[in-house]
Amino acid sequence: MNMRPAEETCVDAEALALDALDDAERAAALAHLDACDDCRARYAAAREVAALLARSVPQAVPPPGLGTRVLAQALAAPAPAGRSAPARIAWSWLAAAAVLVAVLGWNVTLQAQLRAQAEQTEDLATRLTTQEAALRLLAPGSGVARPLVGSDVAPRAQGALYLDPQGTTGLLVVRDLPAPPPGKVYQLWLIHDGQRASGGLFTVDERGVAVLVVQAPQPLRTYQAVGVTAEPPGGSPGPTGPRVIGGQL
Amino acid sequence: MNQARRQDEELAARLAARDALALTELYQRHSRAVYSLALRMLGDREAADELVQDVFLRVWHHPERYLADRGRFVTWLLSVAHHRAVDLLRRRRVQRPTADGDVAELSADSVAPDDAVADAEERRAVRDALATLPEGQRRSLELAYFEGLTQSEIAARLGEPLGTIKTRIRLGMLKLREQLRGLVREYEAG
Ligand SMILES: [Zn+2]
Numbered sequence: 001m002n003m004r005p006a007e008e009t010c011v012d013a014e015a016l017a018l019d020a021l022d023d024a025e026r027a028a029a030l031a032h033l034d035a036c037d038d039c040r041a042r043y044a045a046a047r048e049v050a051a052l053l054a055r056s057v058p059q060a061v062p063p064p065g066l067g068t069r070v071l072a073q074a075l076a077a078p079a080p081a082g083r084s085a086p087a088r089i090a091w092s093w094l095a096a097a098a099v100l101v102a103v104l105g106w107n108v109t110l111q112a113q114l115r116a117q118a119e120q121t122e123d124l125a126t127r128l129t130t131q132e133a134a135l136r137l138l139a140p141g142s143g144v145a146r147p148l149v150g151s152d153v154a155p156r157a158q159g160a161l162y163l164d165p166q167g168t169t170g171l172l173v174v175r176d177l178p179a180p181p182p183g184k185v186y187q188l189w190l191i192h193d194g195q196r197a198s199g200g201l202f203t204v205d206e207r208g209v210a211v212l213v214v215q216a217p218q219p220l221r222t223y224q225a226v227g228v229t230a231e232p233p234g235g236s237p238g239p240t241g242p243r244v245i246g247g248q249l
Numbered sequence: 250m251n252q253a254r255r256q257d258e259e260l261a262a263r264l265a266a267r268d269a270l271a272l273t274e275l276y277q278r279h280s281r282a283v284y285s286l287a288l289r290m291l292g293d294r295e296a297a298d299e300l301v302q303d304v305f306l307r308v309w310h311h312p313e314r315y316l317a318d319r320g321r322f323v324t325w326l327l328s329v330a331h332h333r334a335v336d337l338l339r340r341r342r343v344q345r346p347t348a349d350g351d352v353a354e355l356s357a358d359s360v361a362p363d364d365a366v367a368d369a370e371e372r373r374a375v376r377d378a379l380a381t382l383p384e385g386q387r388r389s390l391e392l393a394y395f396e397g398l399t400q401s402e403i404a405a406r407l408g409e410p411l412g413t414i415k416t417r418i419r420l421g422m423l424k425l426r427e428q429l430r431g432l433v434r435e436y437e438a439g
Contacts, residue, residue, distance in 0.1 A: 012400070012415060012418070012419065014418055014419045014421075014422035014423070015393065015400055015415065015418050015419070017328075017422070018390070018393040018394045018418065018422070019331055019332050019335040019393070019394075019397065020393035020394075020398065020399055020400050020403070020418060021399060021400070022399045022401065025399075044319060044320055045426060045433065046422050046426070047320060047324055047328060048320065048321075048324055048426075048433045049422055049425050049426045049429065049433060050324075050327075050328065050331070050394065051321075051323065051324040051327045051328070052371070052375045052425075052429055052432060052433070053375065053379075053390075053394050053395075053425075054282065054286045054327040054330075054331060055282055055286075055327070055368070055371065055372065055375070056371075056372045056375035056376055056379075057285050057286055057288075057289035057372075057395075058285065058289065059281060059282075059285045059368070059372075060281070060284055060285045060288050060297075061281060061284075062280050062281060062284040062298075062301060063294070063298065066280070066284075066298060066301060066302070067273065067276050067277070067280065069302060070272075070276055070301070070302050070305045070306065071269060071272065071273060071276075073302065073306055074269065074272055074305070074306060074309045075269060133269040133270040133272065133273035134269075137273055137276075137277075
């Protein structure tokens, strides 16, 4: 039976909504809410007032690349225990790239179809969402996706670079890339008239997946191609190893 | 239920299916509110940046923690952000007890130029309502909400009995709610 405690034993619902309780008081208050309809209603109302306080502060614009970093971390982070699906997320990117590539005439259409059959439960719209997410954050309306393909060194590797041609921020996503040799990291190169500028360092997780927010020194339309090589930790001024994956911009 | 709220709830439901586009849309709808609150509380951009990332990643990894029947998504999101900012402020006070409350002033360039008129009016209404509270109530609410002090810490800071602070906070919140009835009801109704 849900006997409501007397008023004295009820909690500071307003203080709870303001986060003005210490940890022990907060834990006790939250436990009480489960048993007391009255306090739960007061807490819900106080939370709406707290949200108004939150929204009353001077408004500031988040820095431009922040959304891309959030997305990159969301895609790169393994799902917490008990949840499925990090691989499926990585796959969405590649499927999206493969679709684009098929349109561009790169001959992985068959491969894409085989994979698509293996993932029948996932419709095309779902698979395209990750690409759309990246492009929307980078450059609503003007973002583009460029497919990347593994070299002889990493023939199974696939990837995409999502970029705003006018901007300097891009998002690199690769899959099925072998780990770099011991003591090395991967370095992305942005290639302009044979000159190579570093686009950042990364490594891959156990799935062969990497997600990198690319910060280019020049607007990305400056570059004609990208490539990835294994380099010493900290990177090199120029590539010293063979290309493992790359593509045209 | 209004359209913005329904859209938020649909987007939140899509997070459970690992839909990155839903995360992006929620980010685009609410990152400014989260960032602005974090900047106001923490006083520096780098910390506000980190908090925004932290909050949206929590949302991504634990969308099930939002219970649509307990209120609006944005209310929940801001409460997650606020709680996290309070944690950071309390940790800072332990590490640097002398730096108590020295939140930097925002520079003019951080203010959003394309602030929606309706939002600006809502902000003015909330500030006006705060300004009508007795000084002790307003000060206690602000120390609690924006500086992350507990009721006991506020009592110590102001040299008042704890019971007085508790009363001020409860009455202040009830008065705010009464004065902002229109806004709160709009949200409760959806
Ligand atoms: Zn109660």
